[in-house]
Amino acid sequence: MAAASTLKNMALCLTAVCLVCSAVVGVAYAFTAAPIAEAARAKTTASIARVLPEFTSEPEQGSVQVDGTDYSYYKVDGAGYAIVSPVSGFGGILTLMVGIASDGTVHNTAVLSHSETPGLGAKCTTDEQFMSQFRGLDPSVKTLAVKKDGGDLDAITASTITSRAYALAVSNAVNVFKQLTQGGQDHE
Amino acid sequence: MSKWHFITDGFVKNNPTFVLVLGMCPTLATTTSALNGLEMGLATMFVLVLSNIVISLVAPMVPDKVRIPVYITVIATFVTVLQLLMQAFTPAAYETLGLFIPLIVVNCIVLGRAEGFANKHSVGESALDGIGVGIGFTVSLTVIGIVREILGSGSLFGWKFIPGDGILAFVMAPGAFLVLGYLMVLFNKYLAKK
Numbered sequence: 001m002a003a004a005s006t007l008k009n010m011a012l013c014l015t016a017v018c019l020v021c022s023a024v025v026g027v028a029y030a031f032t033a034a035p036i037a038e039a040a041r042a043k044t045t046a047s048i049a050r051v052l053p054e055f056t057s058e059p060e061q062g063s064v065q066v067d068g069t070d071y072s073y074y075k076v077d078g079a080g081y082a083i084v085s086p087v088s089g090f091g092g093i094l095t096l097m098v099g100i101a102s103d104g105t106v107h108n109t110a111v112l113s114h115s116e117t118p119g120l121g122a123k124c125t126t127d128e129q130f131m132s133q134f135r136g137l138d139p140s141v142k143t144l145a146v147k148k149d150g151g152d153l154d155a156i157t158a159s160t161i162t163s164r165a166y167a168l169a170v171s172n173a174v175n176v177f178k179q180l181t182q183g184g185q186d187h188e
Numbered sequence: 189m190s191k192w193h194f195i196t197d198g199f200v201k202n203n204p205t206f207v208l209v210l211g212m213c214p215t216l217a218t219t220t221s222a223l224n225g226l227e228m229g230l231a232t233m234f235v236l237v238l239s240n241i242v243i244s245l246v247a248p249m250v251p252d253k254v255r256i257p258v259y260i261t262v263i264a265t266f267v268t269v270l271q272l273l274m275q276a277f278t279p280a281a282y283e284t285l286g287l288f289i290p291l292i293v294v295n296c297i298v299l300g301r302a303e304g305f306a307n308k309h310s311v312g313e314s315a316l317d318g319i320g321v322g323i324g325f326t327v328s329l330t331v332i333g334i335v336r337e338i339l340g341s342g343s344l345f346g347w348k349f350i351p352g353d354g355i356l357a358f359v360m361a362p363g364a365f366l367v368l369g370y371l372m373v374l375f376n377k378y379l380a381k382k
Contacts, residue, residue: 005253013250017258021265028269035276043279091286115286120220120359122284158356 043112044097048074048082051099051108055079064180071176080107081180083173089165091115094124096166098134098173104181106137109170121162130156130163134170144171194313198320205328205368206375210296214288215329216364222345225333227281228288229326231274235266235292236325237318240306242266244314247307259302264293297325328371335367 003009048059059074059082074082080101086093092115099107109131116122124130133153137144145151146163155163204210214232219225242262250258271289274282282289292298301321306314337343340358342350357363 003249003251005251009251010254014254014257017246017250017261021261024265025268028272032272032276036272039276039279113283158360 044074047097047110047112048076048099050110051082051097052076052079053101053107064176066172066176066179069172071172073176073180075180078102081177083176084112085169085173085176087165087169087172089114089116090121090159090161091117094162094165094169096169096173098170100173100177104139104174104177106134106139106170106174109134109166116159116162121156121159123156123159124162124166127156130154130166137170139171139174144168144174191313191316194316195320195323198317198322199324199327200379202321203324203328203375204297204321205325205332206372207379208297208300209372210300211325212368213291214295215332215368216361218285218288219329219332219336219364219367220359221337221341221343222330222333224284225329225331226326228285229322229329231270231285231289232292232295232297232325233319233322234270235263235295236298236301236322237315238266239263239298240301240314240318241311243302244306244309244311255307256299256303259299259307260293263298263302267293297321332364332367332371335371336363339363339367 003013045059049055055076055078057077057079059076061072061074063070063072065071072084074084076082080099083098083100084095085098086095088094094114094116095112097110097112099109101107111125114122114124116124142153143151144153144167146153146155146160146167148155148160149164151167153163153167198204202208205215211232214228218228239259239262243259246258246262247255267290270292271282274285274289301317305317309317334344336358337345338350340354340356340363342348342354355363358367
């Protein structure tokens with residue numbers, strides 16, 4: 001039956017198992033690395049297309065530091081900026097892509113990644129009523145906070161923290177946009 | 189002798205959710221909708237079948253004192269492979285299930301079947317047992333998900349047929365406990381009658 005539990009046997013067995021297992025994981029990684037990168041890229045392009053008005057030019061990637069946080073963004077000529085805005089949500093980092101048209105209004109938002117509770121905070125990716133509030137929103141007219149905090153946005157039912165994080169992410173993106181466009185004017 | 193009972197045992201007599209009451213963390217947390225439950229069940233089944241097969245193969249060569257670390261390493265390997273595969277080919281499902289996929293490593297069902305079944309049975313029997321318990325887990329999670337989705341969101345597999353918000357409690361943790369409890373009563377009543 002089982003091999004005797006001598007030190008030599010145990011060490012040999014564990015070493016062998018670990019070697020084989022790492023090899024398996026390595027092969028799986030090599031095999032899936034390309035599809036994973038492809039899936040991530042397809043998602044980024046789809047998100048840019050979703051959050052900005054129709055565009056034909058190639059998005060141009062860049063990054064900027066605002067209030068000590070690094071933001072990456074995609075500049076699309078004639079359409080505006082798609083800004084990647086990460087904040088702390090309820091279950092971890094919630095990363096949004098916020099499309100801001102050239103006139104400074106929020107065109108649309110999309111969730112890039114989140115770890116919110118399934119069925120509750122995770123609704124921020126599907127709740128049409130909640131997401132539609134950001135479409136065409138003019139940050140100089142409306143306050144980007146949920147009503148509980150004195151803002152103009154309805155929160156997702158039972159997910160105030162997620163909604164709050166979402167509003168904060170959009171509001172941060174607006175600040176990034178301001179910095180980006182002002183920085184551009186300085187150069188002119 | 190027919191080996192069919194290895195599958196039906198896992199489904200009825202050894203039903204991981206309603207009889208053995210194992211793997212409660214994913215059961216309660218991911219069954220907010222029928223689809224989530226189904227995906228979680230299938231993901232667990234993938235790991236369960238493969239780890240049962242491999243563990244039944246290596247068990248005779250593994251010294252007794254290090255068997256648990258070996259099993260866990262094997263299970264963790266399959267979970268990592270599953271995680272990479274899901275990220276590559278079903279990114280949407282990977283996103284909804286999120287951290288519950290890596291948590292399959294510590295799922296009692298998987299280690300339980302390795303320790304309680306696979307290390308004393310043949311490869312074929314262990315594979316059948318994995319399939320049986322996997323189906324049992326998948327069906328249980330899907331049923332809980334169906335009940336919670338109908339009551340909590342008024343929809344089924346994402347198809348909405350009752351307008352409005354539904355009873356929110358059923359989407360949240362208390363609803364999970366309630367639905368699990370009532371389904372457990374029904375299931376065991378049915379078993380007792382047989």
